[in-house]
Amino acid sequence: MNDNETTAPGESGALVSATPGGVVAQSQADAVDRFENPGLPPHVHRLADDDESAAKRAERQVATMFGLSMLGALVFLVAYFVVPDESTFYFPGIGIASTQNVVLGVSLGISILMIGLGAVHWAKTLMPDTEVVEERHLQASSPEDRAKAVASVSKGGEAAQLPRRPLIKYTLGGALGLFALPLGLQVAGSLGPTDVEELKTTIWDPSYNDGKPIRLMRDPEMTPIKLEDVTNGSVFHVMPETLQKFIDEGKHVLEAKAKAAVILIRLDPELIKVQKARDWGVDGTVAYSKICTHVGCAVGLYEQQTHHLLCPCHQSTFDLTEDCTVIFGPAKRPLPQLKIQVDDAGYLVAPQGFDQPVGPSFWERLR
């Protein structure tokens, strides 16, 4: 209970410290020869303590600061009404600033700051600067007080007949142990639906288009893309045609986009080293999921020279010529490719959706 002493010496396996383990004591002091605490240093008077004119000066300084504070507050009150909302000005070293924000902020800041500076200056110059000594006592209560506390608790328990009625003791324990579970279940159980299988599908799946291939649309214009629009080296941010329905209904647009975002790039077909990647594209035009396989940022920085796709969040780098395998960074898996074709009207379409879940990994991803 009372751990003010170190382990008693002599106990089996006990440790001793060479330093005497006294209680709140300056140990060693008696063990070896040491310097004595010289006691509080002499008190040095301040100018204002002895010189009334210095004190008067300090008083005026404090009052000036409080006065400036009042002025700041008044400026704020006026500026709130007179400074127009839209006005801006050039603040040297900072740039274009909103006049209102600067004027209101500076006046409020001064009105607050000056109270602080005044009070501290007052404390430092005029309030007593003699230090006061307060004694400390051991934090623990005295043994008597501890004994009394134990006694009142056990007396209370006895008065309630707790020791004599084990049935009550155990059922109370059980009830207290269980009552939180319903509350916990309610909140945890009702926070969200559990249809996590959704994570594996996107609206590129032809089932969202009555089984027909889905057109690639420009994001955000939602216009279809012709193969010849995609010139060599150009990059298109793409959404499926099926997104339009979500936009029209105004529901779950972002949820759909969050998995469906695709990037479309054309490069020299000779550069694509993987046969499948070439087959799933058209003439070197290939489409890949834009959702990083690391934690899901939009991978949209394309380096034309190296044919690398770069994720801005943690710099995972995907090599377009290698079917978007990871060549650097914390992501592990390649970006999934979206198979594309050209339909009768000459527009790019995706006939089959993704062959795997897009985006970050999750436990049951492959199940």
Added chain:
Amino acid sequence: MTTINESRPAQGLRADDRRDEQVHESTKPLGGIAGWVDDRVGAAKGVSFLLKKVFPDHWSFMLGEIAMYSMIVCLLTGAFLTFWFVPSQTLVPYDGSYIPLQGVMVSDAYRSTLDISFDIRGGLLIRQIHHWGALIFIVAVFAHMARVFFTGAFRKPREINWVFGTILSMLACIEGFAGYSLPDDLLSGTGIRAMNGFVQSIPVVGSYVSYFIFGGAFPGEAIVPRLYSVHILLIPAILIGLFTAHILLVFVHKHTQYPGPGRTNTNVVGYPLMPVYIAKAGGFFFMVFGVITLISALFTINPIWAYGPYDPSPVTAGSQPDWYMGFADGALRLLPGWFEFVSWGDFTWSMNIFPGSILLLPIMWGVIGAYPFVESWVTGDKREHHLLDRPRNAPTRTAIGVAGITMYCVLFFAAGNDLIAIKLHLSINDITMALRTLFFIGPPIAFWITKRICLSLQRADREKVLHGRETGTIWRYPDGRFEEIHAPLTPNERWPLVQHEVPEPLQIIAEKDENGVDSPIARKERLRAKLSHFYFVDRVAPVTPAELEAAHHAHDEPHAALPAGEHEALESTGAGAERESIKADKRLD
């Protein structure tokens, strides 16, 4: 409670101290409203006790105050923001006065934050005070934590307060993250998306946890309202509760103080709450508030209008979280992708994400929270400590702290590996490899260097005590020799340099029980003795009066000193041996 004990020279008053003004009892009767209240609550006794409480002064004690005051600033301005902020992700067309976004479909949360910034007079100011206040709050919390750590203020009886502080610092970060995510702009939305990825990486339950947090598929329309309750209700309630307990414990324990003349482990020397401390601390609140306001008047923070509303498909180049989450982001950048694997049963283990994003936080805060208990077990020190350590006098602890900070900094800089690469024209691969290496070798190196520095500083203290302070005056002797004149220290100057204890490693005194069998305690205790050795092997004892005497003696014989700084730290376990080596350290007899 303010007792002036004249019998103890170290604590007595000086002749010219204005004692009567300090402990002066009011002679006016309590009347008016105060009297009315006291008739009903009887608080006068408690109030006078409180007002006489003594607080020691030191600049480093203000770090905690800055944290407290900036938190209050956040509470105040946060309450203002709730009047206009609409925590909803319903899409609405923006029709406010920020022209570039007019007509764009945005969430109500984003729209209302734009309104606060452009259409509510002074709203931008309040918003910026809130955000700057939050940043300063978190910086101050960590600086305060470092102060407490390096001075050993967490030792008995203050371990509970250390644990409270640990929880407070964690909550502060979560509170900041939740608040930062509320405006639903592109940058914070990207942060939430990453958070979704983190959560999905949790083995077994990740997808479910993600669906629970977002109320369905990411992003859904539930996350902003939910973060809102977390941000304005749940965490503030816990923050305020814990913070109150934190402050109460400071009152109960009385503040620690730095060693100095007249300051002992059984007293506290400082200014009484009324009037000096109230004026200083109260004034300081206004200073912190005022400075935050001035910063917010002049420097834009989080210009969400420039980022645009959240949309999962646009790219946010150079996306970075608010600074306090940087270390976790950095950990993610350093973890190599091949840590992810698929196990038997086709289960995916995202070990390239889970350790850095989810596991790191409880581990980091768990280690921090446990430290006082580990240290007191290892050192066997169960005494109360109210005098702070100068960091150099606890070399191992200081070195552990710096090693931890180093590890943190490596992660923090890793979060900017792209920026470093661009700024310094280096390859990002090289930087990442270098940081990965540094993560492992940086902390031990920092540990070693810090410990050496501490020991050298302690030796420099010894030098100063033995040979006095350098005066800058050079004497030329008739024989052409130059020497700098050293002025001896006064007892008051000397005391802080010689007052500390130098503990020694714990030793096992009985390895076996009576029957000669290894006792089970002994095994645990052997570990303890090893750790204790690690803590205390290298030590430099303070100068003793006898040594000083001898040094003065030696000074009279000219030119006895050897070049300083060749002495190695003492490796000894017995008290006798230590005294021996210290004689050698003095290198004069």
